[in-house]
Amino acid sequence: xxxxxxxxxxxxxxxxxLATVWLDGCSGCHMSLLDMDHxxxxxxxxxxxxxxxxxxxxxxxxxxxxxxxxxxxxSEADLEKILMVRERTKILVSLGDCxxxxxxxxxxxxxxxxxxLERVSDGxxxxxxxxxxxxxxxxxxxxxVVKVDLFVPGCPPSADTIHLVLTELLAGRTPDLHAITRxxx
Amino acid sequence: xxxxxxxxxxxxxxxRDDEDILHVAREHDIEIPTLCQLDGISEWGGCRLCLVxxxxxxxxxxxxxxxxxxxxxxxxxxxxxxxxRKTIVEMLxxxxxxxxxxxxxxxxxxxxxxxxxxxxxHISLPYRYxxxxxxxxxxxxxxxxxxxxxxxxxxxVCDEAxxxxxxxxxxxxxxxxxxxxxxQPWGESTSCTSCGKCVEACPTGAIFEKGKxxxxxxxxxxxxxxxxxxxxxxx
Numbered sequence: 228x229x230x231x232x233x234x235x236x237x238x239x240x241x242x243x244x245l246a247t248v249w250l251d252g253c254s255g256c257h258m259s260l261l262d263m264d265h266x267x268x269x270x271x272x273x274x275x276x277x278x279x280x281x282x283x284x285x286x287x288x289x290x291x292x293x294x295x296x297x298x299x300x301x302s303e304a305d306l307e308k309i310l311m312v313r314e315r316t317k318i319l320v321s322l323g324d325c326x327x328x329x330x331x332x333x334x335x336x337x338x339x340x341x342x343x344l345e346r347v348s349d350g351x352x353x354x355x356x357x358x359x360x361x362x363x364x365x366x367x368x369x370x371x372v373v374k375v376d377l378f379v380p381g382c383p384p385s386a387d388t389i390h391l392v393l394t395e396l397l398a399g400r401t402p403d404l405h406a407i408t409r410x411x412x
Numbered sequence: 413x414x415x416x417x418x419x420x421x422x423x424x425x426x427x428r429d430d431e432d433i434l435h436v437a438r439e440h441d442i443e444i445p446t447l448c449q450l451d452g453i454s455e456w457g458g459c460r461l462c463l464v465x466x467x468x469x470x471x472x473x474x475x476x477x478x479x480x481x482x483x484x485x486x487x488x489x490x491x492x493x494x495x496x497r498k499t500i501v502e503m504l505x506x507x508x509x510x511x512x513x514x515x516x517x518x519x520x521x522x523x524x525x526x527x528x529x530x531x532x533x534h535i536s537l538p539y540r541y542x543x544x545x546x547x548x549x550x551x552x553x554x555x556x557x558x559x560x561x562x563x564x565x566x567x568x569v570c571d572e573a574x575x576x577x578x579x580x581x582x583x584x585x586x587x588x589x590x591x592x593x594x595x596q597p598w599g600e601s602t603s604c605t606s607c608g609k610c611v612e613a614c615p616t617g618a619i620f621e622k623g624k625x626x627x628x629x630x631x632x633x634x635x636x637x638x639x640x641x642x643x644x645x646x647x
Contacts, residue, residue, distance in 0.1 A: 324513055327534050334511060336541035337558075365541060370534055378533040382513035409528040411512025412519055 239275040243292040243397060246278040247322075248312055250298030250305040251332045251366055255383040256323035257281065257297055262386035270390070273397055289315050293396055295322040295389075299329040300367045304360035313373040318396060321368070321375045322389070324382040324410060332366035340364060377401065380408045418484040433475035433486055434462055444488050445497055445529060447504075447522055447615055448563040449476045452636025453572050456564055461497050461526070464488045472496070498530050499537075506539045507586075509558035510616075516629035517617030523561060524616075547592075549599030552606055552622055560590050560618040565633075566610035573639050578604040590618075609636070 249257060257280060263270065277288050294316040300306055313319055324330035335343045340362045344352050369375055379392055388407055395402035417426045420437050427436035432455065434444050448459035457477035464475045467485035475488070487493075504510075504523060512518050544557035564581060567590070571577040578601050582591040592598040611619050612633040620629045 321534070328505075328511075329539075330511060330513055333539075333541070334509075334514075336539070337509060337543040365539075368534065370536075371538075375534070380533055405528070405531040405533065408533070409512075409524060411515065411521075411524055 242273065242275040244277045244288060244290065245274045245393070246276075246287065246291045246294040246312070246316070247280070248278075248287075248294060248296045248298075248308065249280045250296065250309065250326070250369075251301035252298030252323065252325040253331070254280070254297070256295075256325075256389075259323075259383040259386050260295070260389050263390050264386070266386075266390055270393060274393070287312060287315060291316045293318045293320065293393070295320045295392075296326045296369050297322050299325045299332040300363065300369060300372050301332050302360035302362050306363065306372060309369060309373055318376045319369075319373065320377045320379060320392065320396075321370060322379050322392075323384055324380055326369045327378050327380045328410060329366045329368045330382060336365045379404060380410050382411055384408060416480055416482040416484070418480050418482070418486065420486045421488055427480045429479060429481060431480055433464060433473070433478050433480055433484075436480050437475065437486075437488060442488060444475050445526060446476060447526060447561060448565060450565050450569070450613055450633055450636065452633070452638075452640040453565065453568040453613070456568065459561075459563055460500055463493060463496060465490060465493065494530070498532060501526055501530055501532060502535050502537050504561045505535050506537045507542070508560060509541065509544065514626050515559065515617040516620045516624045516626060517559075517631075518627040520627070520630045521617060522615035544589075547598050548622070549597035550601075550604070550606070550622075551599065553598070553608065553611055553619060554622055555590070555592070555598055555619050556617065557589060558618075559616045561616060562588055562590065563615060565613040565615060566590070566619055569609045569613040569633075569636065573636055574605060574607050574609050576603045576605050576607075579610060609633075612636075 247257065276282055277291060278284050294312055296319065300309055321327045325332055379388060381388060388404065391402050413428050413430050415426050416429050417424065420442055423440065425436065425440050434449060437444055444462045444464065446459060446462040448456050449462065455476045457474040460474060462475040463472040465487040466473050512524050547555040562581065567579045567581065570579045578592050579590060581588050582595055583589050593601045593603055598604065611621060612631050617629060
């Protein structure tokens with residue numbers, strides 16, 4: 228019986244560490260991640276999900292193997308977070324159009340921060356940064372701030388695409404996504 | 413008119429000497445990328461995506477406006493050309509404001525298709541985020557300058573196929589912009605016949621029908637070939 232326990236490969240401590248981060252996006256990419264359904268169970272036998280909006284973990288670990296980033300860099304808080312995440316991650320993946328192109332969050336860019344804040348607060352500028360994180364002048368793609376190792380365009384990338392990305396990266400390969408991904412879809 | 417023989421990508425072929433490289437290549441199933449070329453209207457050579465290498469010339473030539481000639485040796489694919497084409501498309505993305513996911517032409521857009529064909533998975537150049545306008549003054553159609561790539565297909569189709577010449581380009585260089593009549597709101601144009609040919613000719617979601625939501629605008633400009641043939645027969 229004891230041999231069964233020792234041969235158990237589900238010792239999460241030895242598995243590669245996976246993190247997912249949600250910056251300025253709609254969480255659609257994370258929903259797509261969940262759309263992997265039963266494949267999530269198989270995947271979680273091969274990887275340890277150490278940090279994510281989907282798990283209860285406040286501290287981003289020091290040595291993460293793969294981090295999937297959803298969302299654009301729109302605020303000082305996003306900026307601070309992505310710099311920290313980059314430093315602690317081996318393979319950083321821009322997941323979805325907001326991370327790759329800044330997508331919908333970038334719609335505000337031509338107008339300027341003040342115009343947007345006045346619009347959403349009915350004319351009065353809300354107090355910053357006490358109430359919400361200070362907005363950057365532009366919502367930017369992740370790779371304009373830190374080095375990105377893999378781009379996965381899509382709004383959102385499909386569950387199949389995300390599954391392929393993770394299984395290939397875990398197998399030590401770089402997936403070729405050109406045929407199955409594009410901006411907007 | 414006479415028939416000439418030439419080589420494209422090492423393949424021997426023949427074409428009429430009044431034909432351009434782009435069309436002779438297409439007749440032989442060699443696709444050269446382009447965004448400003450549209451069958452049924454005149455060639456313009458503006459987008460520069462169809463640049464090809466011609467042996468004996470240090471310069472690159474736009475395949476849509478370069479006629480074939482006897483003994484010509486053309487190369488349509490190389491690392492250098494791929495690099496230029498990728499940069500050109502990236503520049504189109506950064507010059508305007510293209511947000512595919514919420515565009516009426518999502519999944520029916522030639523710029524989006526081109527980025528996919530050229531394996532562009534992110535834009536490496538800095539975005540400009542220009543402040544551009546949306547003209548919704550026309551009863552039936554909308555012009556969104558954020559999505560305009562200045563291919564002038566609408567300008568040519570309006571002038572050549574419809575004969576109205578409502579559209580033209582104003583300004584120079586980075587200030588260039590599409591205008592209707594003498595830079596008046598489209599809805600106040602006295603020359604526009606509301607025929608909708610510019611909508612079908614536009615390769616992106618810049619000109620579209622009112623009431624279309626994201627991904628709903630599907631365009632088809634194939635009728636322009638027929639119109640051009642009928643006009644040629646009458647003249």
